[in-house]
Amino acid sequence: MNIFKAMVPDKVIRSLDDLDLGELKARGIDCLLLDFDNTLGPDHATEPTEFSYKMVKKARDMGFDMCLVSNAKSGRSEGIAKKLDIPCVTYAHKPRPDGVNRALALLGKDKSKAAMVGDQVFTDVIAGRYAGVYTIFSEKYEKREIWYIVLKRPFEKLVRLIAGF
Ligand SMILES: [Mg+2]
Numbered sequence: 283m284n285i286f287k288a289m290v291p292d293k294v295i296r297s298l299d300d301l302d303l304g305e306l307k308a309r310g311i312d313c314l315l316l317d318f319d320n321t322l323g324p325d326h327a328t329e330p331t332e333f334s335y336k337m338v339k340k341a342r343d344m345g346f347d348m349c350l351v352s353n354a355k356s357g358r359s360e361g362i363a364k365k366l367d368i369p370c371v372t373y374a375h376k377p378r379p380d381g382v383n384r385a386l387a388l389l390g391k392d393k394s395k396a397a398m399v400g401d402q403v404f405t406d407v408i409a410g411r412y413a414g415v416y417t418i419f420s421e422k423y424e425k426r427e428i429w430y431i432v433l434k435r436p437f438e439k440l441v442r443l444i445a446g447f
Contacts, residue, residue, distance in 0.1 A: 288411040290445045291419035298337045303344045313347045313391045317400030325427040349385040377408035403438045
């Protein structure tokens with residue numbers, strides 16, 4: 283896959299809350315690989331929020347398996363995953379697909395059964411697309427984010443403008 287195609291997600295949602303889990307089920311998908319920072323919770327939070335717990339419960343109640351796939355340091359993401367009672371892949375190296383592949387192996391899932399969900403084109407979307415899973419771009423959880431992500435957003439904006447999403 284060329285890198286430009288890899289930057290275009292299969293689906294765009296405003297928030298995880300808007301994700302149509304029934305539609306995913308109809309596609310044969312029963313596994314969510316979740317970015318945490320600014321997707322399932324605030325950027326660089328150390329604790330899940332009420333929203334995080336609500337989203338995990340919603341997906342679990344519908345029979346979805348889940349795994350956090352985070353580039354963050356292991357301590358923080360493992361703590362969050364533990365509280366949410368889901369497994370976690372840390373140092374995922376997104377945009378490389380290896381973290382997504384590690385998550386699939388951990389859950390014993392084929393890539394055709396999984397969807398990657400995240401708020402960044404240059405990490406989550408590319409990693410998901412290269413791993414060959416259904417890839418969902420979610421608008422960021424909140425405006426506030428760490429400076430090095432702020433720096434990437436204008437380039438991401440340009441990609442989204444060109445690709446039309
Ligand atoms: Mg993120």
